[in-house]
Amino acid sequence: MKLDTNSPVRRFRGVPAGSTMEAPSPRWTAPSPECRTSLSGWRDPSRSIGYALAFLVSLILVTLPWEAAQAAGRQVALVIGNAAYENVSPLVNPKRDAAALSDRLRDAGFDVVEAFDADTFAMRRAADRFVDAAKGADLAVFYYAGHGVQLFDQNYLLARDTDPEALTEIQDLGLSLSDLADRLRESGAVRVALLVDACRDNPLPMDTTVRLVTGAGASASEDEGGARPAVALATGRGLAPLAAASGPGGAQMLTFFAAQPREVSYDGTGSNSFLMEGLLEALSGDRRDMAEVIRHASAYVRTVTGGRQVPQVVSDWTGDVALGGNVKARVEYDLFDRESTLSRADRDLVRKGTAGFSKLRGDFVAQAGWNQGTPDNLSEDERKRYRSVGGNAPSMSVHYDLDRDGREETLTVYNEVSSVQVVLEKEGVRRTVGSCGLPAPIDAIEFGLRDVDGDRRPEVFVTYEGERTAGFGRLCVLRFRGFDDLAGSRRGNLGRTDGNDDLFDTLLDTDAGWSATVAIDGTIRRCSGTGCADAYDYRFDGRRYVSVEDASVVPNVEVDSPTSDDRSSPEAPSVEQRVATFVNATLFRPGKHAGSELRVLYGERVDYFGKSNRSAADVVKEKLQYFERWPKRTFVMDETTLTVTPDRDALTVRFEYSYEVSGAKGTRAGRGLATMRLRENVGRSFVILSEGGRTL
Known part of the structure; x- marks a missing residue:
């Protein structure tokens, strides 16, 4: 089977239009079948609407009688990602998938329980904590990424230490999804959502399957006090659907499987699976109702896999709920003394005009622009009013826990006499940012926060324009190192601002062009010219960003002598x-x-x-x-x-x-x-x- 590279989802990575590539095979192969295999291709983040429309008709969820989304009450989540399996084939992305979703939910106000590469004991303990936390919650979300198996009508999520050769009972496989669902129904939560990104097949060798099935049949016979029944080996390849009926007084249940029964869940081509890419993209939008998130993620998966992976939803929800009560990344524009003298409408106008600079495109935890020139995002009448009330806000601040230590940092831009200062502050300790050519005379600047190296701490994307940036502006990607001896600095320098060039490592420093788009896998495309006529791509190699042209050079490769059939590479344009x-x-x-x-x-x-x-x-x-x-x-x-x-x-x-x-x-x-x-x-x-x- 071939994949059509003319498809929109094949854009950006440099695959020639019209070329083909072999479709992937599932990772599970006998005797230990693999799942979460890979498809290649880059997904343009601007195609969100297309994904949703592509799957709108076929998604089961569309037919449900949804009521308007309710305001978020208390929301809790259990997120499990198992990748480093000890006795079955390890996986690549589940741990990163779980970490990415956990961070996104926590930023949105969820109370999150995490378990990464968990053994059987750790998975069950995390499940116990989650069920306790779900009592009285408006929404309880369970997410699992890793290996899954169905035996009879039971779904099991494999623990890190699952050993097919040593199994004697079905319960030893790991966490029973059906049992967890039953407990959550009776937990007192209003709504429960189970999101399972696992292959819906049976990865166990046949002899193990026979042993477990036979043992289960014998146990059932003994419990019933009767003769042992005949056991059918109709174990099925896919995880069994969970019954949606909640019963009187039980929580409303929604189950979202990454794939249809008897199908595989692909592991993706970047740092996340396709399902997680779709979920993260949906959660980055303005509308985060559960129904919309599910629709969007489902359509995304179906589109980027060419229909090879189609999620499934089973639900008895009668209403919708907005995910998250707050976003922990905050952006503030400080008007100082004008705050009390301007009307609310004028304050909103000043903030809108000040924010009217943006070159970054893509999914960011936080994104904020600051502009001290004439804003392009205002009408002519708004511009006149903007100038009459004093123009831009003198200062902009982005508040976020950059190093994930539970204590917030504040990144602030403000005017000095001869230049614009960028200052990072934490617990009263202030440091001037000296990376990316700062401080400098700046007309406009923008920050975007996004994790690209997988350490769960977002990098800082910076674009700015000024007299030293030669027209096209400057683009930098900075990794926060943290404050050295924060306690000592706080005692000795409270309230002072000191210069410090060691706050950040520079991962990229280049021209910004007209725009810079960050793809789902972290690759950057820098565009100039109409229709991105002048495009340059950069990818993260684990240490820094390198141009795709530089990254394509393969060192230390022996090359045969040229033959008459050799084709020389095209010359660079003059x-x-x-x-x-x-x-x-x-x-x-x-x-x-x-x-x-x-x-x-x-x-x-x-x-x-x-x-x-x-x-x-x-x-x-x-x-x-x-x-x-x-x-x-x-x-x-x-x-x-x-x-x-x-x-x-x-x-x-x-x-x-x-x-x-x-x-x-x-x-x-x-x-x-x-x-x-x-x-x-x-x-x-x-x-x-x-x-x-x-x-x-």
Whole structure:
């Protein structure tokens, strides 16, 4: 079976369109079948709606009589991830899946019980704690990732120390999902959700299965005091559905299996399984009702696996519930003395305008922008009012427990006399951030928090623009090291702000481009130009981010001598080709242009059509006026006339072009000569230092 790489879910990783790849086989193979196998491909986080629509009709949950989601009361969860199995095939992602969901639920206000790589005793003890915690809860969520097995109508979740060769009783397999469900029904919780990301097959060797089934039949016969019944070996390959009926006074039950009966659950191609990717993406949205999360995750799994994995839902819920009562990542914009003088509407306007800078795309625990220029996210009337009430908020703070020690850090941006300061504070100890070229004169800055290295502590993504960032801005990924001797620093330096370049390790420092998209697997795509015409990809190699081009080089590989059939790799584009691509994708692009698009093309000061040392803002304003005067424009570069000459730290560019422009004043057409000076940026982009020309 082949996978179609023209599918939207195949984008971004560089697989050529139209190529094919072999479909994977399940990991469980006799005598110890494997599950949670892998499919390859990157999922674009912008395709969320497509996933939901793709599965909307077939999902059982859609037909249920859901009431409107209720406000969240007390919510508890048990999260188990078993990967390091001692006697059956180990898995890759379950522990990471469980940790990711546990962190997301805890951030949303859940009380979470965790068990990672748990043996039988630890799993049962965690289950006991969870059932106690579920008493009186509005919602109790159970999540398991690892190996699962069905014998008769019983589902068992395998413990780390499960040994098929030594098993004598079914109960020795691990945790009985059916027993846990029965206990939760009677726990006093209002609603219970069981999420099981495990293969729905029987991974045990046949002789073990026969021994367990026979033993179970004998035990049942003895308990009933009758003759031993004949035992059928219809164990089935899939986990058995749990009965939805809750009975009088019992909790409403929802069971969400990662796969249909007799099917496998894929382990994914990144750091999480496909089901967990779908759940995390759903939980990152504005709407986190349980029904919507289940729909979204189900559709996501079905889409990215090409229908090979289809989740199943069994439920008797009569109403919905919103997941989480609060988000522990908080963003605040401080207006200082203006807080008491402005109306609520004006305060909201100032905060909206201040937040109107964003280059980061993707799923972040927290994301916040700060802008001290003219915001692009306001209407013209809002901009006038924004300026009249004093403009941007002087300070922005992001509050989050970066190192997961239970104590919150605060990352703050505020204006100094000559630059913008970024300060990290914890328990009264303040340190100035010296990574990523900070402090620096900054026009706008943005933070995004997201864990990319799997240590459950989010990295800090930083993008900013200023006079030193050469137009396209700067992008950094920072790993928080923590405060050294926090107690001593607190005693000696309380209230003071000290410089410290050792707070963070720098995992990536590069141009930001027009946008930077962080994929589900942590890979970064940096885009510039219309339609991401100029794209550069970076992946995390376990220590830092490296460009995909650099990462593709395989060292120490013996290569046979070339033959006549060898194909040489394509050459990198010449500087002339890159200049032509840059001009055609930016200045010569037809249609409307946003001010923010044009602003990143120019340096801080520009020589513009005979006028020296003009500000980039003035140049953009004049350029937009020209575009408004001539809304219909066609420019075609004559690349045979293009010359690019190195000139100190820049490139002198000349070329001829044909044009036709139309507007209220009629239509004009002809030829022209363009002259430019460009500075080459990291990543083969350009910044315009001067622009001029004349008609021919």
